[in-house]
Structures are given as structure tokens and as C-alpha cells.
Amino acid sequence: xxxxxxxxxxxxxxxxxxxxxxxxAFKYYNKEQRVxxxxxxxxxxxSVAYWHSLLGNGADMFGGASFERDWRQPSDxxxxxxxxxxxxxxxxxxxxxxxxxxxxxxxxxxxSSFSHSIKNLQTIVGLxxxxxxxxxxxxxxxxxxxxxxxxxxxGAGTSPNAHVxxxxxxxxxxxxxxxxxxxxxxYVFWGGREGYETLLNTDLKHEQEQMAKFFHMxxxxxxxxxxxxxxxxxxxxxxxxxxxxxxxAATTLSFLREYDLLDHFKLNIEANHATLxxxxxxxxxxxxxxxxxxxxxxxxxxxxLLGWDTDQFPTDIYSTTLAMLIILKQGGLGKxxxxxxxxxxxxxxxxxxxxxxxxxxxxxxxxxxxxxxxIIEDKVFSRFIAERYRSFDSGIGAxxxxxxxxxxxxxxxxxxxxxxxxxxxxxxxxxxxLNSYLVR
Ligand code: XUL
Ligand code: CO
Numbered sequence: 001x002x003x004x005x006x007x008x009x010x011x012x013x014x015x016x017x018x019x020x021x022x023x024x025a026f027k028y029y030n031k032e033q034r035v036x037x038x039x040x041x042x043x044x045x046x047s048v049a050y051w052h053s054l055l056g057n058g059a060d061m062f063g064g065a066s067f068e069r070d071w072r073q074p075s076d077x078x079x080x081x082x083x084x085x086x087x088x089x090x091x092x093x094x095x096x097x098x099x100x101x102x103x104x105x106x107x108x109x110x111x112s113s114f115s116h117s118i119k120n121l122q123t124i125v126g127l128x129x130x131x132x133x134x135x136x137x138x139x140x141x142x143x144x145x146x147x148x149x150x151x152x153x154x155g156a157g158t159s160p161n162a163h164v165x166x167x168x169x170x171x172x173x174x175x176x177x178x179x180x181x182x183x184x185x186x187y188v189f190w191g192g193r194e195g196y197e198t199l200l201n202t203d204l205k206h207e208q209e210q211m212a213k214f215f216h217m218x219x220x221x222x223x224x225x226x227x228x229x230x231x232x233x234x235x236x237x238x239x240x241x242x243x244x245x246x247x248x249a250a251t252t253l254s255f256l257r258e259y260d261l262l263d264h265f266k267l268n269i270e271a272n273h274a275t276l277x278x279x280x281x282x283x284x285x286x287x288x289x290x291x292x293x294x295x296x297x298x299x300x301x302x303x304x305l306l307g308w309d310t311d312q313f314p315t316d317i318y319s320t321t322l323a324m325l326i327i328l329k330q331g332g333l334g335k336x337x338x339x340x341x342x343x344x345x346x347x348x349x350x351x352x353x354x355x356x357x358x359x360x361x362x363x364x365x366x367x368x369x370x371x372x373x374x375i376i377e378d379k380v381f382s383r384f385i386a387e388r389y390r391s392f393d394s395g396i397g398a399x400x401x402x403x404x405x406x407x408x409x410x411x412x413x414x415x416x417x418x419x420x421x422x423x424x425x426x427x428x429x430x431x432x433x434l435n436s437y438l439v440r
Pocket of ligand 2: 234270
């Protein structure tokens, strides 16, 4: 019998409905259930983050590994990677999740030379391809780890050393190749060290121009090899760098616009990165969506009492509902999905905790989807918003928006019409309505 890494879960996690007390069952996520024009599975496109769920060992700044992970036992790095891949696919199948995401260095170890690293990656990609075929699990996105190696300590694409930048480019080339080989639907750029600590040693403009060059080279390469996946950039304001160039959605969009890259990228918005940037999750989703650039989501949550990237599993249904309202309003995530870039706590040392964590996250988003769908169907907020802006539908408002009037005409109009009358924005009433949908 093949080795099993999750013996307490024998078969796929079932949907048992909201009254179930079974901790290994979904209460809201019912993959085939239709919500509007799509099934829940099609709406939510959940994904496991390989780095946290398969490689996380519970270590923090104050102590080493605390997790029991049979698949991390082999001492040979390639054997360890192969066992990890086995455990990963056992987990994906038992959880009933359709997608996963990885960094190149998550799935295969760095070798003694660059060519050795490529060989390791290609070997594991070959195995992953077979397992994807056998299970039907797909790759939501691939990416490159351009932050772990000491050579990237001063940046990768934005390193002051051209040799380092070339190394990063070569690594990304191979990560895109691996993603293409596995049918990845997206490729993510997260610039962990693309930022700076002090302007005393940094040419900020030069680094931004380097980053733009890096992205243009990636776009050219994508075209050359015919990779059909969507390129995504994941904003984050800090950690590990103090000032990160892709601080938030608005900053990243402005960078893409300035360097003529906007047509080639969308954004991957992460909840905890939004809160680190001093925004709400829904604000970042709304900014990306308003620009037509909301491509995918890293679904997690932070802790408002802690100022760092805690990467907790999302359980707050208020937040998932507000997120799903934006996602549904833009007609879904397209090629993107909801990737659980989240880790179980150091004290959750049993591998089966990975099931509880993902079940909770999937149920929180399924419930958010159901509530958001009902709110949209009932036109609860859309009707209020349309009414609130109605003065732009005709008369002077329509003239302003169509550019038919300027300051002079508006001055004449105000002299004639006088003082405006204000209507209440009814925030508290609307918050009560939202709560009434959540507690049904
Ligand atoms: C780091 C983070 C990354 C990206 C992928 O905060 O979110 O794991 O999602 O590199
Ligand atoms: Co992330």
C-alpha cells in the first residue's frame, strides 16, 4: 500500500451542510452547487499555496521547526522534494481542491550550479505533470523565489549589480518555462526584495527603470514561447524591504502605466498585504477592479493587533462577503483564483490541521459568495448607489460628465441655482442591512 501522510482523512472531504458537526466536512462549500450562472467551484477556484502548506515547519523568530511532517524527513533534497510532491497531491485530492501554486524553489531544491538547479526543477516538473494528469489538479500559478538566496539580499530585478539581475532573469525564465509546461493559468511576480532600505545608497529612479526592463524582458519572453497564462504582480508595502516598489494596487498600476506595461499585467491582491499598506482588503480589490486589473487573489487575513504579515487563514465572513461582492460585480476572476497564501499557527503541529485550515477558508469564501450573490440579486446596495449618484444622469451632472460645461458655465449655473441640498449617505442603515444578510 502506498504511504499515506494524512491517515485520519480516508476519503475526500464531503459537504454536509451548515448543521454538520463533523470537523472534516464542508458546511457551506458545495463544489457543484450553482450560484447564479456558475457552480461554487467555478466561482471560487481555490488553490493551495505549496510554500506554506507543504513546506511550512512552524519555525518563527524565536524557535525552530515545530510541525510533524513525514514528507520532510528524507535527508537527500531531491528525495525530500519527491515525497513532498506525493504528500501535496494526496492533500489536494482529499481536500477536493482544484488548484495549487508554487515557487520554483518550493518544488525543487537549488543545486550546486545554475544548470543543476534547472535539472532539479525539470525533474520535479516532469513528476508533477504526471500527477496533475492522474488527479485533474491544475496549476493556478507559478512563480520564482527571488528573495531567499543571499545573492538577492540587495534586490533581484532591482539589484545594483547587473550580474545579480541577470541571474534573476535566468531564474524567472526557467520558472516561466516550468509554469508553461504544467499548463499554469497565471504567472506571479512578487518582488520580495525589490525595494530599498536607505536612499543613502540607492538610486531609486535607476532601480525602477531596471524593474521596468525586467518586466519588458519577461513580456517579450512570454510572447516568444507562446505562454498563454496571465502575468500578475502582487503588491506589498514592506517586509522584507522597508519600502517596496509595488507598495499597493494604486502604486503598482501607476508604475505599469508609466513604463508602458499596463496591457501585459493584472494584479494579484493579497488581503494581509492590503492591511499592511493601511488599506482594507476590499479597498485594494476595488482599486484593482476599477482599473480592469483584478486578476487573482491571495486569500488570507492579518491580525489588526500585530503589524506584520501573519498570513492567517481567512475566517472572517464579513471580509469574504465584501471581497466576493467586488469579484462578482466584475464577473469573476477569469483565469485567477483564490489562493490560500496562509499558514497554520506554530502550535497547530498536526498535519491534519491543514484540513481544518483549508476547510475553514473555503467555507468562509463559500458563505461570502452566497451572501454577496443574494445582496447583488436583491440590488441592495446597487440600487442605493445608483440613486445616490442620480444627479449625474441628467441635467448639469450629465453635462459635466460629457465635458459639455466648464468652470465658467458652472459658475453661471450656481449663481442661478444657489446652494445644494444634501441627502444622507445612510452608512449605518446600510451596515445594518449587510448584517441582516450575514446572520440569515
Ligand atoms: C509574501 C507573499 C508571497 C507571494 C508569492 O508575502 O505573499 O508568498 O504570494 O511569492
Ligand atoms: Co502572496
